[in-house]
Amino acid sequence: MIKKKVILTGSFGVGKTSLFNRFVYSKFDEKYLTTIGVKVDKKSLTIEGKEVTLLLWDIAGEISQDKVPNSYFLESSAIIYVFDLTRPSTYANMEFDLAHLEKMVPGVLVKIVANKKDLVADEELENVLKEVNKFPDVITSAKTGENVENLFVDIAKSLVSNAV
Amino acid sequence: MTISPENLDNKEKLAQLKRILLKDDREELVELRKALEEKEAALKDSVAPMIEEHIEFLKKNYPEEFRTAVDKQIETKIRDSQEELIAVIYPALGAMVKKYVAHQMALMRESIDEKINKKGPIGWFKRKVLGVKGSDWVMAEEGAPVVEGIYVIEKNSGILISSASGAETMDEDLMAGMLTAIRSFAEDAFMKGEQKVDTIEYDRLSIFVQSYPTFYIAVSLNGKMTQGDKSKLSDNLLEFVNQDLNRDVMMDNDSKELIIRKKLTDRFLIEPVSQSMKSIE
Numbered sequence: 001m002i003k004k005k006v007i008l009t010g011s012f013g014v015g016k017t018s019l020f021n022r023f024v025y026s027k028f029d030e031k032y033l034t035t036i037g038v039k040v041d042k043k044s045l046t047i048e049g050k051e052v053t054l055l056l057w058d059i060a061g062e063i064s065q066d067k068v069p070n071s072y073f074l075e076s077s078a079i080i081y082v083f084d085l086t087r088p089s090t091y092a093n094m095e096f097d098l099a100h101l102e103k104m105v106p107g108v109l110v111k112i113v114a115n116k117k118d119l120v121a122d123e124e125l126e127n128v129l130k131e132v133n134k135f136p137d138v139i140t141s142a143k144t145g146e147n148v149e150n151l152f153v154d155i156a157k158s159l160v161s162n163a164v
Numbered sequence: 165m166t167i168s169p170e171n172l173d174n175k176e177k178l179a180q181l182k183r184i185l186l187k188d189d190r191e192e193l194v195e196l197r198k199a200l201e202e203k204e205a206a207l208k209d210s211v212a213p214m215i216e217e218h219i220e221f222l223k224k225n226y227p228e229e230f231r232t233a234v235d236k237q238i239e240t241k242i243r244d245s246q247e248e249l250i251a252v253i254y255p256a257l258g259a260m261v262k263k264y265v266a267h268q269m270a271l272m273r274e275s276i277d278e279k280i281n282k283k284g285p286i287g288w289f290k291r292k293v294l295g296v297k298g299s300d301w302v303m304a305e306e307g308a309p310v311v312e313g314i315y316v317i318e319k320n321s322g323i324l325i326s327s328a329s330g331a332e333t334m335d336e337d338l339m340a341g342m343l344t345a346i347r348s349f350a351e352d353a354f355m356k357g358e359q360k361v362d363t364i365e366y367d368r369l370s371i372f373v374q375s376y377p378t379f380y381i382a383v384s385l386n387g388k389m390t391q392g393d394k395s396k397l398s399d400n401l402l403e404f405v406n407q408d409l410n411r412d413v414m415m416d417n418d419s420k421e422l423i424i425r426k427k428l429t430d431r432f433l434i435e436p437v438s439q440s441m442k443s444i445e
Contacts, residue, residue, distance in 0.1 A: 001421075003337070005321040036349040040322070040341030055323060055341050071348035074320035 003053045004159045006152075007073060009101075010082035011090040012061025015115040018142035019082065020058045023152050038072055045156045052156045063089075065097040070104055077162075078109040078155050085120045085128050085139075095133045109158055113151060117141040259367070266368050270388040273308075277392055309370060309387030314428050315340055316409070319379050325414075326424035328432065333384075343382055347373065363389070374401045381405070383432075404431055 008016045017039075024043045037060040044053045057076070062068050073079070079101055083091040094112070101110060114136035120128065129135065138154075140147040222229070242249065313329030315336065322344025327336050346364070364371040365388075372383045372394060381401050389397075408427040414420060 003323045005323060005341075036346055038345045038349070040338055040345060042335070042337050042341070053337065055321075055337060057322075057341065057345070069348060069352040071320070071352055072345065074348075075318065075323075076321065 001051045001053060002160060003055060004077040004156075005055045005057065005075060006155060007057045007059060007076045007079045008082065009059045009065060009068060009079060010061060010113075011063055011084070011087075011093075013087070014061065014082045014084040014090050015142045016061065016080075016082050017058055019080075019113070019115060019140065019148055019151075020056060022142050022145055022148045024056065037069065043152065045153060047153070047156050047160045050160055052160055054152065054156060054159075064093055065100045073101065073104040076105055076108060077159050078111065079105065080111050080113055080151070080155070082113045082115050083132075083136075085114050085116050085125065088128075088131070091128075091132050098134065109155065109162075111138060111151065111155060112136045114139045115142055117146060118143045263367060266388050270390055274390050274392070277390070309385040309389050309393055311383060311432055312386050313384045314432050315343075315382045315384075316424055316428070317344060317380055317382060319375065319377075320344075325379060326421045326428065328425050328428035329384075340382075343371070347380075363394070372397055374398055376405060400432075404428075 008020055010016055020039075020041065024041045039058045040055060041058070042053055042055050044051060046052070057072060059068055059072055081094070081097065081101065083094065091114075098110065098112075101108065112134055114128070114132075117125065117139050118141040125139070138147050138151045140151060142148060312331040313327065313333055315327040316325040317323070317340045318325060322341040324337050324340035327340075329336070333339060343364075362373050364373070368386060368388070370385045370387070370389050372385060372389065374381050374383075374397075381404075383397060383401070404427070408431070409424065416423065
């Protein structure tokens with residue numbers, strides 16, 4: 001069995017926990033996010049006949065990634081960087097944040113996720129995508145579930161192929 | 165100008181008539197009010213001390229005067245609500261007693277160890293030759309911490325490498341992840357430099373943590389650990405790591421989980437939780 005640590009991070013209120021809860025049935029109370037700043041859960045998937053367990057670390061939102069305890073990122077196999085399509089402040093620091101993550105975990109698989117698609121019209125979405133420094137890998141809606149499963153399955157696939 | 169009855173309109177005439185007719189009554193009313201006020205003041209002066217005196221009397225003599233009635237009420241209430249009372253008191257009382265006993269046991273074991281250590285050659289003989297350790301010699305295994313589970317966890321990722329547990333626990337992968345997160349949090353927030361969290365204690369439960377370069381081992385125990393227990397467990401874990409977790413085992417990705425579980429089970433436990441200090445000796 002392959003086990004991999006995956007981090008969900010991003011500014012506060014971007015919908016990380018909602019994405020997390022969409023994908024797994026959370027066993028821990030949300031209070032851990034406000035106390036120690038992280039909540040761990042897991043989901044097992046079968047990818048190409050191999051069982052992959054994603055250990056998901058949902059990290060409490062901080063305005064900037066350098067405010068998150070560094071040790072939370074150590075030895076992670078993938079990082080999901082989530083921003084909110086409706087709040088420019090959540091992607092304004094993206095370049096700095098991504099550089100910080102790369103410094104913390106060199107070569108780690110990073111997926112940029114634009115969340116809350118259900119709250120923006122097509123035209124607005126286009127405008128936001130022009131504004132952001134980096135084009136998102138996935139555009140999701142934790143509310144409707146759009147692309148949430150795909151996001152995690154794609155990550156699991158990448159991790160399995162890297163593990164081989 | 166003189167006011168003659170002819171000049172007055174009806175309203176004024178009525179008012180004047182009232183003044184004339186009620187003059188005596190009004191005077192009488194004023195006198196009555198004055199008398200009442202005098203009486204009230206006099207009454208206040210005489211009654212207030214009586215009330216205060218009575219209150220003082222009740223304060224001093226309440227138990228004697230009302231004890232029988234109150235006792236009867238309490239007796240009746242207790243008799244009628246026994247189950248509710250037990251339900252309220254028992255959990256708190258039970259936990260307090262358990263915690264107190266555990267604490268006293270730990271203190272007693274440390275004290276006995278200390279006394280036996282001071283006995284010099286006799287104590288040494290009993291410990292080394294007869295293989296009997298201080299506190300256990302006296303107290304058998306009373307109060308000793310019981311190993312409930314042992315977990316080998318990747319140091320930074322928090323991924324569980326293997327585990328063996330004699331008790332029903334929550335999902336072990338999640339426990340390993342959260343334990344790693346808690347350690348990271350505590351070390352980031354409170355520790356400086358190379359200090360590491362080696363014990364997490366909660367009520368009767370302890371988690372003893374021993375770190376190695378790429379992984380750490382967490383042992384969950386039911387019971388308070390003395391410094392002696394920690395030292396022995398630490399030695400035993402080191403021996404386990406040196407003998408059983410060799411490079412070949414750790415590199416075997418397909419079966420290391422099972423191999424390590426077997427080794428953990430063989431060495432440390434893991435029969436029913438009633439295993440005692442034997443498991444960490």
